[in-house]
Amino acid sequence: TVVAGVPPDYFSATGQYWGNPLYHWNVMEQKGYRWWINRFSSVFELFDIVRVDHFRGFEAAWHIPAEEKTAEKGAWVKGPGERLFDTLRAALGELPIIAEDLGVITTEVLALRDRYNFPGMKILQFAFESEPVSLPHNHVKNGVVYTGTHDNDTTAGWYNSISAAERHEMSEYLGCSGDDGVGNLIRAALMSVADTAVMPFQDLLKLGSEARMNIPGTPFGNWEWRFSWDLLPRELAASVRKQLERYDRVQNGEKIYAP
Numbered sequence: 001t002v003v004a005g006v007p008p009d010y011f012s013a014t015g016q017y018w019g020n021p022l023y024h025w026n027v028m029e030q031k032g033y034r035w036w037i038n039r040f041s042s043v044f045e046l047f048d049i050v051r052v053d054h055f056r057g058f059e060a061a062w063h064i065p066a067e068e069k070t071a072e073k074g075a076w077v078k079g080p081g082e083r084l085f086d087t088l089r090a091a092l093g094e095l096p097i098i099a100e101d102l103g104v105i106t107t108e109v110l111a112l113r114d115r116y117n118f119p120g121m122k123i124l125q126f127a128f129e130s131e132p133v134s135l136p137h138n139h140v141k142n143g144v145v146y147t148g149t150h151d152n153d154t155t156a157g158w159y160n161s162i163s164a165a166e167r168h169e170m171s172e173y174l175g176c177s178g179d180d181g182v183g184n185l186i187r188a189a190l191m192s193v194a195d196t197a198v199m200p201f202q203d204l205l206k207l208g209s210e211a212r213m214n215i216p217g218t219p220f221g222n223w224e225w226r227f228s229w230d231l232l233p234r235e236l237a238a239s240v241r242k243q244l245e246r247y248d249r250v251q252n253g254e255k256i257y258a259p
Helices: 025-030 034-046 082-092 107-115 155-161 164-174 181-191 236-246
Strands: 050-052 060-065 075-078 097-099 120-123 143-146 196-198
Touching: 034 050, 034 082, 082 107, 097 120, 155 181, 164 181, 181 196, 181 236
Parallel strands: 050 097, 120 143, 143 196
Antiparallel strands: 060 075
């Protein structure tokens, strides 16, 4: 009767109609959320930290009538919220989770994130377009900063698509010239007070829109980009290492100086 998706947002004027069924939270609760305990237990065996996409769906999810063709018509329906995460924490201990707190975010979603001290996300591409809260001076230590995510264009593609006024504003904010938009955004991410900084590999290689990973709301042609070794400049590793040292992001504190 209803399917999942999100209402109109930055990525799509008609929202994203995913078409997949939604969870029967009442049934899962009756079973002690065992399916979720097993699922998180498995992924924690594989990964040090897990980013939970669409975290806001645990607070409330967008229910779209199945007969609709777009995600424009729907309703927010409450999810399990703290009942689920209290159960998970009781079973698994502290939860190494990054909460994808993007999109239509309410105070209730932020409260759920903060109740468990989950780090949220800041996307620098958004910061210089329409989301001032993502500007570096608004970052917090318990957070993750991205130049862009798998849903964004590459930073080179994005930088070439924004207006001259937006590029000028970004240069003014960062205090640098606009000759290297990708490098400037990477440096801004590494300079952030956020504990963790993430740069897609395409951004480290400074590739354009041809290397974009995913276009939200489109079912075909995504996740096809692959790198080849000839794309990697010989000096890339040393250059990245030098920046990590400069901004104190080398975990063991060891300094390695490349010639």
